[in-house]
Amino acid sequence: MNSFQAFIIRKDEQGFRSSVETLNIEQLSEGDVIVEVHYSGVNYKDGLANSPEGRIVSSYPFVPGIDMAGSVVESSHPCFQAGDAVLCTGYGLGVSHFGGYSRYVRLSGDWLVSIPKGLNFKEAMGIGTAGFTAGLSVDSLIHNGLSPEQGPVLVTGATGGVGSIAVNILAQLGYDVVASTGKSELHKDWLHQLGASSVVSREDIIASAKGVLAKERWAAIIDPVGGSNLNGLLKSIQYGGSVALSGLTAGGTFEGTVYPFILRGVQLLGIDSVYCPMERRQAVWSKLGAEWKPVKMLEQGITEISLDELPSVLETILLGGAVGRTVVKLD
Template sequence: MKSFQALFIEKEADNTSLHFRETTLDNLPENEVTIEVHYSGINYKDGLAVLPDGKIVNEYPFIPGIDASGVVVESKSARFKAGDEVIVTSYDFGVSYFGGYSEIIRVPAEWVVALPKGLSLKEAMILGTAGFTAALSVDALEFSGVTPDAGKIAVSGATGGVGSLSTAILAKRGYSVVASSGKKDAETFLHKLGAKEVVPREAFQPEKIRALDKQLYAGAIDCVGGKPLSYLLTAVKYGGAVTTCGMSAGGKLDTTVFPFILRGIQLFGIDSVLCPMPKREGIWKRLATDFKLTNLNELATEINFSELPAALHQIMNGGITGRYLVKIK
């Protein structure tokens, strides 16, 4: 196979840099499924990978990108054949194993999900890990018994990838969403996604967090961790549920047992990385059916492969609202 382009992170001393390089299959890890990548996306973890102290990449040079969708070129697995449309996310992909910012990738068969009927390769990457995590979060709320008629659902970090897609999926499912964001221009964007109310970031970060606060929400999807999660646990109604999947506001959780033993609150940790394949396939199927968003193309900014380095730096400066779709092919 002829050479192809990939985006490499390189490190010298305490600085990292991004460079497009021509490479070949011989430079990719040996594995079962070879895929021509059509689309990828940008996630917070991808931005961290660019930082010298991001604690994502251990060995350089490295190809980042935790998401990819494309077409199988060659397969040594009976599960896939040339021409199959597929999705690759999670596991070590783009973290300790060459990722999706490459025109060709080669990965283990057990990391590959067949593109479900009802989704295009482009739509799958508008969703990507962010959409998959959002769908896991909404699925957990539904599993807990929180229904649309139970009351409002709070979403923290709502202009980020997971938060924006959680807001949109919740709205589609009939939930009334209260979305928070630190971005001044976020209100129009979040209302367009279906949020009923938009509140400033400070609304979920009161100066003093009580052991139990007013019961304002039937449930919450927390995307940032830290103080907002600590508060939301105190503000959810009896029998409600909270999901958590991020830590951009901090990894420390300051709470008490009272929301759990006096209000019966359930706290769900959402992990997209090692989610078992049967569950993974089921969630992707929901994203193509009852979670399917009709305005997906409006939720992402599409950029060319050549524009990717600038966008990766931008995400770490808080300059991205919603999703960025990267057209690789």
């Protein structure tokens, strides 16, 4: 722990830059648990952290990486001891607290979740923040009354991390899943393999949603994209249906009307994976290691990289070019 590699971003009089550097344990953020990181994930927020316009990181130098999975090395926390297999997603990790792109992380044990049975370190980060967000989205829709017999469920941004895992989970649970993506022809076969019954372009979805209200098409929608297209999605929800909204890759604002809400009882469900209560966090992770485990996604949709390969991958995810999940191996 006296000398290990980490991906560092810097912003000073020399400008904004990032590279792999050597750290020691004294340079890490404070906490009552030290974890040896085996894998971290690549998420949209990590791409923002690595951009001077991202407005994610407020102090430099900094180690990004909003999730990680590894083994406890030292602990003064009552719930964890050396050797425990743990993961962390959300809280301040990779935003205000040195994150997962480091061989070692020191953090609060209150942020940690024991890796559930059924998942190894790589699978845990193959799911990662994106998969946990997908799990929360599915959980919220089911809690709001969604069942397979109610009709098709649309997943937007279906080739991304949240979308592709949501497709796989819903299909395994018996739902009729329609995958929407801007890369429909390029990745149609892969999305079918994940369980999508059909694949449509985002242009087709929006073109059919003109007027104050559109034809009732979807029992529910999982939307990690956000932006201006959300208005059209809300118009096409069946009576009493819901949209689980978790992202802003297409923008942080949208214009809409009250009509879907007051004439069809549509509900817009906000999905927050950062400060999700621990009891629910543990329950959803338990399902992700068991009946909700996205088996096909983990078999076919994971790309493994090293710290040195991070800059280009982080740039790609900001440009909307991510497909599936990318994990960073720290070993």
